[in-house]
Amino acid sequence: MSDQDDIRTIMRQVPHRFPFLLVDRVLECEPGKSITAIKNVTINEPFFPGHFPGHPVMPGVLILEALAQAGLILGMRTVDASDGTIVYFAGIDKARFKRQVIPGDQLLLKIVIGSAKKRIWRFDAEAWVGDELACRAQLMAIPAKPEDQVGTSDAG
Numbered sequence: 001m002s003d004q005d006d007i008r009t010i011m012r013q014v015p016h017r018f019p020f021l022l023v024d025r026v027l028e029c030e031p032g033k034s035i036t037a038i039k040n041v042t043i044n045e046p047f048f049p050g051h052f053p054g055h056p057v058m059p060g061v062l063i064l065e066a067l068a069q070a071g072l073i074l075g076m077r078t079v080d081a082s083d084g085t086i087v088y089f090a091g092i093d094k095a096r097f098k099r100q101v102i103p104g105d106q107l108l109l110k111i112v113i114g115s116a117k118k119r120i121w122r123f124d125a126e127a128w129v130g131d132e133l134a135c136r137a138q139l140m141a142i143p144a145k146p147e148d149q150v151g152t153s154d155a156g
Helices: 007-013 060-078
Strands: 025-030 034-040 086-097 106-116 121-129 132-144
Touching: 007 025, 007 060, 025 060, 034 060, 060 086, 060 106, 060 121, 060 132, 106 132
Parallel strands: none
Antiparallel strands: 025 034, 034 106, 086 132, 106 121, 121 132
């Protein structure tokens, strides 16, 4: 592991903070192509007391958010962010959940850029627990300067 893969570097590239930063480590990143990252799921997550009491399950929307954040890291390592460009989350298609994610699991987040046209990028995203697929989705993102963005959701 190089220092570029640790949480401090992730925090320089991603605007999210506790309790909403959902990527713990980048294992591999090939800018413009793909990223593999990790989200460690612990019982200390702030959502577990309410989702669900006595049967903790990571909410599917947070699995998707972890995938979107891994996509953001890939995007930020792909573009020239020195001019203030950030990669904004723009949409989700074909999201499917295959397995529950519970405390003690480690999510392996795998993102591949499917296409990167001028205005919108499409990512093929998968979250794995061991050798079991937990979630699959297609994500969309738009690289832009913050002042250029109107009508998109938050950075993902």
